[in-house]
Amino acid sequence: MEQIATNHQNTHPDTDMNEKEFKEAAQQMLMMQNNNDHNFQILQYQIDTLKKEIEDLNELRKVFHLPPPQNKDRKTFDEVD
Numbered sequence: 001m002e003q004i005a006t007n008h009q010n011t012h013p014d015t016d017m018n019e020k021e022f023k024e025a026a027q028q029m030l031m032m033q034n035n036n037d038h039n040f041q042i043l044q045y046q047i048d049t050l051k052k053e054i055e056d057l058n059e060l061r062k063v064f065h066l067p068p069p070q071n072k073d074r075k076t077f078d079e080v081d
Contacts (some may be wrong), residue, residue, distance in 0.1 A: 017025070067074075 061068075
């Protein structure tokens with residue numbers, strides 16, 4: 001015989017949610033998304049600020065004719081034996 005599934009048999013007790021709980025969960029998800037958006041804006045501002053500082057430091061290096069960072073451990077003069 002086929003067994004007819006009832007609504008009670010198809011639900012799990014941990015997932016039963018009434019309308020109020022659903023609205024609260026949706027509200028919490030919206031708050032988390034808002035926090036994510038806000039944190040993204042903060043991080044993007046920090047990234048933009050760091051990029052500007054790097055550009056300024058590179059410009060300063062050019063003004064003072066400083067060697068590129070990859071040459072920092074280079075010998076001052078070539079040695080010939």
